[in-house]
Amino acid sequence: MLPSSVDTTNNTITCQTTHFSTFGVLAATSGGVSESSPSPSPSSGSSGSSYRLVPTLPIKPEAVQALKVDAAYEINNATxxxxxxxxxxxxxLSADASSATIVVASTPVTTTLALNEPKNIDTNGDSFDDLTVTYTGLDDVGMVKLEIITLGDETETQGPISINVGQYNTNTTTVTLYVHAKDVDQMMISNMSTFIGGTYVPYAVTTTWTLTPGDGLKKVYVRFKSTAGGIIDASDTIIVSGQGFEQKSVETPVSVSCSLTIGSAYKTADSRAVYYVTAPFDGGNTCTKRVFTKSSIFFTYFNSWNDVHVVSSDALQGISDDSLGFMPWGPKFDPKYGALVKSVSDPKVYLLIEGKKRWIDSEAAFTNLGYLWNWIEDVHQDLINAVSDGDDITKDTGYPSGLLVKYAGNSNVYMLAPSQTQTGTLVRRHIKDMQTFNVLGYRWDRIVTIPNTTTFTDGEELVSTTEPAAQQTIGYTFISNLSSGSSGKEVTQLQMKLKALGYLAEDIDATGYYGSATTDAVKKFQTAKGIQSLGIVGPKTRSALNE
Incomplete structure (x- = not known):
């Protein structure tokens, strides 16, 4: 790269490269060198994403569930x-048939318990109850029987956000949030994952917050923002009771005003740039716009350039640019088998495998699988919602069934699959050739290289069938995610199936290309089956096709 100039007023850098490349800009601190590489932010990933220096969040410890201990205690004997x-x-200290007096330390708390009446105790003076203790009587030898239940998980305070110091339950909607992050300038708090209507406030480690009304599980979201504009989200939950009524089952959206239509594409007559009008990513009550930088991303939202509305320059310039700065892949995107995806409004990363989405619950679990951070793709939330949930992947899960693997220095690719003879054991199934790999809808850029010391028993080789398509229609099993722009044998099978069921016109050939006619036919099929008509073939639609 040749020397560059920096315009600090307009936040632009002008430079010249000797070849096309992807690059990022790092802002050096007074120390001059960053101590570690950050994990991905909601704006990280491959195509359809960008990178900005983001705040650093501590890894949230594994959750500790409520503990209950029933035991008998000797009077005046510290246990x-x-x-x-x-x-x-x-x-x-003392006990009789009707009551007992006890001391709980380290911060000594002395309390008298009536028989069989639970009492909450704040053991450390932080204004939040930690234990529920119940005196249940004397045993046959005069020992004092106590039932002690934990009310919270103090290890949560080591994570990026905790509500009421990790309490599991509360009887009020007014709570205290404890947050912890580095390189943070501002933060936004919301009871909605979309953050619509929210505003940024200066970063503070403790904040009083009001939960949504009613009894039920509550979730609070915090969006941390660095001085460079990078953002990352975190959340925590707590159960509210004692309000006298159940909470609403869905989020109540905040009204967003807009002179154009949210969810539509616009351009002006004198420019080729196409913009997507959306609710503001960083919160607020006025719509914003994002530019489509690639036609491939545009077609994951719309079927045709005819869907773009032409408006005046004043109308388009009246819509502010959205702070997200890029367009994630849309709901029509086909991430294919083995993709790693997340939405821009949720930091959770999912592995799409074997028709399920499996949440990778920690950085340790992610790196244990040999994945790279730049494999993660930002996608529309509707696409994630369309995939059924699978089991979470933890740091102790090991390699999941369905993973594509290879060994260093060896070109053979294998799929890990459950053994047919040994329950709980995986075998490796060699994928015979490129034709088989492509027919199964796999991705060459999502193959994990595993250590040569990691061995599996060989299973049956995966080989694509060579029978004519007409003979494969009966009993054919659909296994891939399909959407507009997909092509190949499975699309041909889909088109033949839809024609046989009467959803695709007979005069339309089964070309193997997923175009607008196939999209419309899939929508009709989904409507008939009671599935959300998105026009993409996901797990629910595949299941219906395979019936």
Whole structure:
């Protein structure tokens, strides 16, 4: 790259490259060198994404569920009791048939318990109850029986956000949020994952927040923003009770005003640039616009350039640019088998495999599988919602069934599959050739290289069938995600199936290309089957086709 100039007023860099490349801009601190590489932000990924320096969040510890301990205690004998990450000392001072007086330390709390009446105790003076203790009587030898239940998980305070110091439950909608992040300038808090209507406030480690009305599971979202404009989201949950009525089952959207139509594409007569009008990514009540930088991304939202509306320059310039800065892949996008995806409004990364989406629950789980951060693709939330949930992948899960793997220095590619003879064991199935690989809808750029020391028993080789398409229609099993722009044998099978069912006109040939006619036929099929008519073949549609 040749020397560049920086315009700090307009936040632009002008440079010249000797070849086409992808590059990022890093802002050096006074130390001059970044100590570590950040994990991906909602604006990271491949095509349909960009990168900006984001805040650093601590890894959230694994959740500790509520613990219950029933035990008998000797009077005036201090007993150490470990509950999750916290150790308490319990001493019974006195007890009779109707009550008991105890001391709970480390911060000594003395309380009297009536028989069979639960009592909440704040053991560390932070204004949040930690334990529920119930005196259940004396045993046959005069020992004092206590039931102790934890009310929260203090390890949550080590993560990016915790509600009421990790409490599981509360009887009020007014809570205290504790947040923890580095390189943060501002943050936005919301009861909705979309953050619509939200505003940024200066970063603060504690904040009082009001949850949505009613009883039920509540989720609070925090969006952290760096001075460079990079963002990353985190969330935490708590159960509210005692409100007298159940919460609404869906989020109540905040009204967004717009002079154009949200969800539509626009351009002016004198420019080729096409924009997507959307609700504001960073919150607010006025719509914004994002430019389509690639036609391939445009066609994951729309079927034709005829869907673009031509408006005046004043009308388009009256819509502010959206802070997200790029368009994620749309709901018609076909990520194909083995893709790693996330939405821009949720930091969760999912592996799309064997017709399911499996949440990779931590950075350790991600790196254990040999994945690269730049494999993650930002996609529309509707696409993620259309895929059924599979089991979460944790750091202890190991290689999942369906993973595509190879060994260093060897061109053979295998799919890991459950053994037919040994429950809980995986075998490796060699994918015979490129034709088989392509027919099955796999991705060459999502093959994990595993250590040569990791071995599996060989299973049956995967080989594509060579029978004529007409003979394959009966009993054919659909296995791939398909959408507008897809092509190949499985699309041919889809078109033949839709023609046989009467959803695709007889005069339309089964060309193997997924165009607008196939999209419309799939929508008709989905409507008939009670499936959301998105016009893409996901797990629910495949299941209906395979009936």
């Amino acid at each position: 150490s009791l470990k509950l999750g990450s916290v150790t308490h000392t319990v001493t019974v």
